[in-house]
Amino acid sequence: MTISSRCIRLYLADSIFECLCVGAEYRQLASEARGAAVQPPLLMAAYNCWTPEDFLLETVKRIRSSDLEEALLLVPFNSACEILKMLPNILERSDCTELVCRLALFLLRIHHAPLIANHQLLKHIIQIQAKAAIKLTELRDMVGFNVHALKWMHRDVEERESLQLFRTATTDRKERDRRNRRRQAVKRPILTVN
Numbered sequence: 001m002t003i004s005s006r007c008i009r010l011y012l013a014d015s016i017f018e019c020l021c022v023g024a025e026y027r028q029l030a031s032e033a034r035g036a037a038v039q040p041p042l043l044m045a046a047y048n049c050w051t052p053e054d055f056l057l058e059t060v061k062r063i064r065s066s067d068l069e070e071a072l073l074l075v076p077f078n079s080a081c082e083i084l085k086m087l088p089n090i091l092e093r094s095d096c097t098e099l100v101c102r103l104a105l106f107l108l109r110i111h112h113a114p115l116i117a118n119h120q121l122l123k124h125i126i127q128i129q130a131k132a133a134i135k136l137t138e139l140r141d142m143v144g145f146n147v148h149a150l151k152w153m154h155r156d157v158e159e160r161e162s163l164q165l166f167r168t169a170t171t172d173r174k175e176r177d178r179r180n181r182r183r184q185a186v187k188r189p190i191l192t193v194n
Contacts, residue, residue: 008067009067009070009071009074010074012063012067012068012070012071013071013072013073013074013075015059015062015063016056016059016060016063016071016072016075016079016083017075017076017079018043019052019055019056019059020052020056020079020082020083022041022043022044022052022055023044023052023053023055023056023086024052024082025041026038026040026041026044026052027052043055047059052086053086053089053090056083056086056090057090057094057096057099057100060099060103061096061099068102068103068106069106072103072106072107072110073110077111077114080107080110080111080115081115081118081121083103083107084104084107084108084115084121084124084125084128085121085124087100087103087104087124087128088124088127088128088131091128091131091132091135092131097132097135097136097139098139100132101132101135101136104128104132108125
């Protein structure tokens with residue numbers, strides 16, 4: 001691992017930590033305001049977020065998938081606990097179910113023993129499990145429905161136009177590959193004779 005990649009991962013972990021700090025400050029200001037409208041911090045406004053949960057989601061979305069796990073390894077345990085407390089609300093109203101589930105699973109894998117031992121976090125973990133199961137079932141059903149709809153449309157188009165759409169492209173490619181292999185086979189003996 002090079003120095004620059006370490007710096008990038010430290011920067012990403014720091015951005016997650018900063019996101020949590022800004023969210024905590026915003027919650028504190030909102031609780032002190034007692035129902036009055038509170039202007040979000042500038043960093044949250046720059047990301048176009050109005051709640052700390054949305055800000056966390058936007059921050060995690062901006063981290064490349066390959067760097068997310070390494071950045072989460074550098075996040076301290078108390079920050080991981082704060083993230084887990086936010087995840088049930090994010091799962092309820094989010095369209096990034098896969099990302100949130102990946103985040104929860106990785107944090108649980110890293111900090112399994114202390115998280116399970118903490119009885120205050122146990123209810124959040126159970127909520128995450130229940131809401132993630134519901135959301136993932138919805139996604140699985142949607143993908144299955146879309147796959148079957150595409151297959152139906154494919155059969156319908158083939159029947160209507162009495163042609164086979166995708167088979168012609170594959171046969172053309174096979175024919176091209178066969179011609180290339182013949183050309184290469186002819187070149188090989190010529191090269192070995194010289």
